[in-house]
Amino acid sequence: MYDFSYHRAGSVADASSKLKAAEDGKLVAGGMTLIPTLKQRLAQPSDLIDLGGINDLAGIKADGSGVTIGAMTTHGAVATSKDVKSAIPALAHLAGEIGDPQVRHRGTIGGSIANNDPAADYPAACIGLGATIVTSKREIAADEFFKGLFETALADDEIVTAVRFPKPKRAAYMKFPNPASRYALVGVFVAETGNGMRVAVTGAGQNGVFRVKAMEDALGKSFAADAVANISVPDGDLNSDIHASAEYRAHLITVMAKRAVAAAE
Amino acid sequence: MTYTVSMSVNGKAVKGEVEGRTLLVQFIRENLRLTGTHVGCDTSQCGACVVHVNGTSVKSCTLLAVQAEGADITTIEGLAKGDELHPMQAAFRENHGLQCGYCTPGMVMSAIDLVKENPNPTEREVREWLEGNLCRCTGYHNIVKSIEAGAKAMRGG
Numbered sequence: 237m238y239d240f241s242y243h244r245a246g247s248v249a250d251a252s253s254k255l256k257a258a259e260d261g262k263l264v265a266g267g268m269t270l271i272p273t274l275k276q277r278l279a280q281p282s283d284l285i286d287l288g289g290i291n292d293l294a295g296i297k298a299d300g301s302g303v304t305i306g307a308m309t310t311h312g313a314v315a316t317s318k319d320v321k322s323a324i325p326a327l328a329h330l331a332g333e334i335g336d337p338q339v340r341h342r343g344t345i346g347g348s349i350a351n352n353d354p355a356a357d358y359p360a361a362c363i364g365l366g367a368t369i370v371t372s373k374r375e376i377a378a379d380e381f382f383k384g385l386f387e388t389a390l391a392d393d394e395i396v397t398a399v400r401f402p403k404p405k406r407a408a409y410m411k412f413p414n415p416a417s418r419y420a421l422v423g424v425f426v427a428e429t430g431n432g433m434r435v436a437v438t439g440a441g442q443n444g445v446f447r448v449k450a451m452e453d454a455l456g457k458s459f460a461a462d463a464v465a466n467i468s469v470p471d472g473d474l475n476s477d478i479h480a481s482a483e484y485r486a487h488l489i490t491v492m493a494k495r496a497v498a499a500a501e
Numbered sequence: 502m503t504y505t506v507s508m509s510v511n512g513k514a515v516k517g518e519v520e521g522r523t524l525l526v527q528f529i530r531e532n533l534r535l536t537g538t539h540v541g542c543d544t545s546q547c548g549a550c551v552v553h554v555n556g557t558s559v560k561s562c563t564l565l566a567v568q569a570e571g572a573d574i575t576t577i578e579g580l581a582k583g584d585e586l587h588p589m590q591a592a593f594r595e596n597h598g599l600q601c602g603y604c605t606p607g608m609v610m611s612a613i614d615l616v617k618e619n620p621n622p623t624e625r626e627v628r629e630w631l632e633g634n635l636c637r638c639t640g641y642h643n644i645v646k647s648i649e650a651g652a653k654a655m656r657g658g
Contacts, residue, residue, distance in 0.1 A: 242504060271524075339560070
C-alpha cells in the first residue's frame with residue numbers, strides 16, 4: 237500500500253471540506269473494497285478521509301412508506317434490522333448475502349453504492365426498488381445515480397448520506413454468487429412497486445446494474461415466474477471473464493429472474 | 502505520515518506510532534507482539550486475522566490501525582483467564598477442531614461472535630457463519646463440532 241495522509245472527519249461538512257482541500261482525496265467508509273484496492277496498489281490517494289467517526293450517518297429509520305438507511309449503516313445492521321425485515325424483507329435478505337459475516341460488520345451501504353462495483357448487490361436493490369440517494373448536496377433518483385462501471389452521479393466533493401427505499405408491494409432478490417468472493421455472478425432484484433414493475437440486474441452488465449424492460453412489461457401483465465421464463469437478455473453487452481461467459485450470464489439472468497418472481501409471488 | 506494511536510487491547514490501554522497505511526493486524530503483531538492473530542491470505546478472505554473490535558468480529562487485515570483509534574480490541578490472547586481456557590478454546594481442544602492450527606485463532610474469535618449473536622446455532626448456521634473463515638486441513642467437520650460444543654458450554658452447559 238502506498239502511504240497517504242489520514243484524516244478522521246467529525247461531520248459530513250468537515251469530510252466534504254477535507255475532500256476538497258486534498259490533492260487527490262478518497263473517502264473511506266467501511267473500507268471493505270478500498271483497503272484491498274489500496275493493498276494491490278490499484279489506487280494511490282494523497283489523503284484518506286475516514287467517515288467512521290460520524291455517528292449520525294449510521295442508523296435505520298422506518299415509517300409507513302419505507303425505510304431510510306444512513307450511509308454508514310453496515311450490511312450486518314441492515315440484514316438483522318427488525319424494521320427492514322418487516323418493511324422490505326428482500327432488502328434484509330440481500331444485505332445478509334453480501335460477503336461474509338466479518339465483511340458485513342464493516343462494509344456500508346453508502347460505500348457500496350458510491351463505489352458502484354458492477355458485481356455489487358446494493359445497486360440492484362436501489363434500482364429494483366426505485367430508491368432515492370440522499371447526498372450532502374441533493375437527492376438523486378437511483379435511476380440517475382449509477383452511471384456505469386464504478387461511475388456515479390456524485391460530484392467530487394459530494395457525499396452519500398442516506399438511501400431511502402420505498403416499501404414495495406412485493407419484492408425478492410436472487411443471486412448466483414461467485415463461490416469464492418460472494419460477489420454476484422448474476423443477481424436479479426424484482427419488485428412490484430407503487431410505480432409499476434421493476435427488474436434490476438447486477439453482476440452481468442458491462443456498464444453495471446441495468447433494468448430489463450421486457451421482463452417488467454411481462455410482469456405487469458402477469459406476475460408469475462412463467463411470464464419471464466422465455467425472456468432473455470442479449471449477451472452482447474454482458475461481461476465475459478474467467479468466472480463466466482456472457483452467454484452463461486445471459487442464461488442466469490432468466491433463471492434468477494424466474495426464481496426472484498417465484499419468491500416474491 | 503506517522504500517527505499516534507491509542508486503543509484498548511485485551512483490557513489494557515496501548516499506544517503506538519503507526520503510518521496511515523499500517524494495518525490493524527500489523528499493529529497487533531509487530532508493535533504489540535501479540536502474534537496469535539495470524540495473516541493468512543491478506544486479502545480479506547481467509548479469516549485467520551479475525552479479532553473483535555468493540556465486541557464485533559472483523560478482519561484485522563482489512564482495517565487500518567488508525568481506524569481503530571479509541572476502540573476496544575480483543576485478540577485470541579485475551580480470551581483465557583490465566584490457565585483456564587475460554588469455553589470455545591476448550592471445545593476446540595476437546596473436539597480436535599484443528600490440524601495445523603493456523604486458522605484456529607480466527608475460527609475461535611469468529612465462533613465466539615456467532616454465539617453472541619446466536620447462542621444456539623444449528624449446524625447449518627455454524628457452517629454459514631464460517632463463510633469467511635477458511636481451513637485447508639480439517640474439512641471443517643471437527644471445527645463445526647467444536648463450535649456446537651463451545652456454544653453449549655458458553656450457554657452454561
